Amino acid sequence: MATKVSPVEKETPIEKLKSELLSVTSSNEWDEKAGFDINENESTVSITVVGASGDLAKKKIFPALFALYYEGCLPKHFTVYGYARSKMTDAELRNMVSKTLTCRIDKRENCGEKMEEFLKRCFYHSGQYDSEENFAQLDKKLKEHEGGKVSNRLFYLSIPPNIFIDAVKCASSSASSGNGWTRVIVEKPFGRDSDSSAALTKSLKQYLTEDQIFRIDHYLGKELVENLSVLRFSNLIFEPLWSRQYIRNVQLIFSEDFGTEGRGGYFDHYGIIRDIMQNHLLQILALFAMETPVSLDAEDIRNEKVKVLRSMRPLQLEDVVIGQYKSHSKGGVTYPAYTDDKTVPKDSLTPTFAAAALFIDNARWDGVPFLMKAGKALHNKRAEIRVQFRHVPGNLYNRNFGTDLDQATNELVIRVQPDEAIYLKINNKVPGLGMRLDCSNLNLHYAARYSKEIPDAYERLLLDAIEGERRLFIRSDELDAAWSLFTPVLAELEEKKIMPEYYPYGSRGPVGAHYLAARYNVRWGDLGLDQSA
Numbered sequence: 001m002a003t004k005v006s007p008v009e010k011e012t013p014i015e016k017l018k019s020e021l022l023s024v025t026s027s028n029e030w031d032e033k034a035g036f037d038i039n040e041n042e043s044t045v046s047i048t049v050v051g052a053s054g055d056l057a058k059k060k061i062f063p064a065l066f067a068l069y070y071e072g073c074l075p076k077h078f079t080v081y082g083y084a085r086s087k088m089t090d091a092e093l094r095n096m097v098s099k100t101l102t103c104r105i106d107k108r109e110n111c112g113e114k115m116e117e118f119l120k121r122c123f124y125h126s127g128q129y130d131s132e133e134n135f136a137q138l139d140k141k142l143k144e145h146e147g148g149k150v151s152n153r154l155f156y157l158s159i160p161p162n163i164f165i166d167a168v169k170c171a172s173s174s175a176s177s178g179n180g181w182t183r184v185i186v187e188k189p190f191g192r193d194s195d196s197s198a199a200l201t202k203s204l205k206q207y208l209t210e211d212q213i214f215r216i217d218h219y220l221g222k223e224l225v226e227n228l229s230v231l232r233f234s235n236l237i238f239e240p241l242w243s244r245q246y247i248r249n250v251q252l253i254f255s256e257d258f259g260t261e262g263r264g265g266y267f268d269h270y271g272i273i274r275d276i277m278q279n280h281l282l283q284i285l286a287l288f289a290m291e292t293p294v295s296l297d298a299e300d301i302r303n304e305k306v307k308v309l310r311s312m313r314p315l316q317l318e319d320v321v322i323g324q325y326k327s328h329s330k331g332g333v334t335y336p337a338y339t340d341d342k343t344v345p346k347d348s349l350t351p352t353f354a355a356a357a358l359f360i361d362n363a364r365w366d367g368v369p370f371l372m373k374a375g376k377a378l379h380n381k382r383a384e385i386r387v388q389f390r391h392v393p394g395n396l397y398n399r400n401f402g403t404d405l406d407q408a409t410n411e412l413v414i415r416v417q418p419d420e421a422i423y424l425k426i427n428n429k430v431p432g433l434g435m436r437l438d439c440s441n442l443n444l445h446y447a448a449r450y451s452k453e454i455p456d457a458y459e460r461l462l463l464d465a466i467e468g469e470r471r472l473f474i475r476s477d478e479l480d481a482a483w484s485l486f487t488p489v490l491a492e493l494e495e496k497k498i499m500p501e502y503y504p505y506g507s508r509g510p511v512g513a514h515y516l517a518a519r520y521n522v523r524w525g526d527l528g529l530d531q532s533a
């Protein structure tokens, strides 16, 4: 890592030997003849969670690693290291981690034993994030565990962004692998705007190659987001409809029924547009709208996503509505205002809600509004994609719908969470002698269809990073394109000190979002008479 030559690209001595032999035989044959599997027996993976004492590590990273272990997805030789400034022994780390581990509902067999085994492979090293010496001590400990095998190292930066570079610099110079790969998972936020993001990328690339950087957007690891491409590209009935010709608008909706509780300090510096829209919702939009990639290879997919992002119009101020939640009392309980958080300035204008209308100026999507809506402290917790189709031209049954033709249009809903589902609203006749029409759902409800519990997004992404699969991670040019769309409007909102529209905690958000949608002849699908909404 220190040499800036990606170890991923370099052949290890064993790989070199293997590729020489490969000139006469295939890889599997060679492994069989040799009588062992090189990857399993000769290499190790050390996963260092930098910031192990923090919220994300406890809530997501350690539980995801355990789930992978339980499923038998981690390599035979692996070690997990927690690294942070807090003083802890290995036993204390294990105790902390053990409190967050859970067994899947459908996989409880031997779960206690598996937890014990997993915890035995977890260790802790206390150190500063800017100390090469402390990382060198970590390196020494990692080497002891690696026992001379090919060492592959994954660092997960689960720390605040202002210390990313210090940690990367020290890990790079003092704890990168000498003979295997070294990869670094970087958590968002990747900057606050185009300039700060470019500066972060530039600094990271002083110590890492692009191939070593795994920028995580955990929404890409969610089951239904992954399924988006399968839905589009392996069902004949959808792809032909996937354009301005049949689609009237697309809605990307994110809502949480809790506020910024505990994260106000971080949130106030970013706001909902940077926290959710510029990354999670925009990534979904890019996957949704991209052209068919040449293959499922990471670079082919990411190339198509970049094309979509670069075809988009920068967001205009008049196409944005912002809101902030205020205190609200209900049933004898008083819910706080955003500014009641002690870490948030009393006069903060940071949006906790935003709605926006975006456009992709290409042949497929010309004129189709892509509406985004994201908010905290709303009436429910949900993330979904809604695709509203056009009206049926010359519909023979128009008069059966009355004047509200919107009620009669088809809508495809991909509910990312909770209670994952894909359903298509269709029109049908109400059984009986009359001719009354109804709107019903053709529903793929995951819980009913599959008994298997859906893995957490972090499981998939950690596994991909270990396996070197980059498809679900953000490439630097994607990131640049994403920031270009939002940076001008974010600057304008801040320069002009645009006041957010206040909405009560637990409500459906500011009415301004409805006016914005109405300007483009759109009605938000999550507020209608949807049977599954």
Ligand SMILES: NC(=O)C1=CN([C@@H]2O[C@H](COP(=O)(O)OP(=O)(O)OC[C@H]3O[C@@H](n4cnc5c(N)ncnc54)[C@H](OP(=O)(O)O)[C@@H]3O)[C@@H](O)[C@H]2O)C=CC1
Pocket: 051, 052, 053, 054, 055, 056, 057, 084, 085, 086, 129, 157, 158, 159, 160, 161, 163, 187, 188, 189, 266
């Ligand atoms: N929490 C979440 O749900 C999500 C978090 N993220 C991102 O993941 C990363 C980690 O998040 P999270 O775990 O919540 O962060 P925390 O604030 O919990 O910080 C993680 C650890 O970093 C160390 N740390 C915290 N502040 C500082 C500081 N100012 N200087 C030096 N060290 C510090 C602390 O460890 P110690 O004192 O022991 O060194 C802390 O335990 C962040 O980049 C965040 O934006 C992204 C999505 C969701």
Ligand SMILES: O=C1O[C@H](COP(=O)(O)O)[C@@H](O)[C@H](O)[C@H]1O
Pocket: 218, 256, 275, 383
């Ligand atoms: O990245 C973030 O995501 C979470 C929501 O993630 P989810 O998987 O629970 O839907 C959000 O609460 C947080 O503000 C944001 O930083």
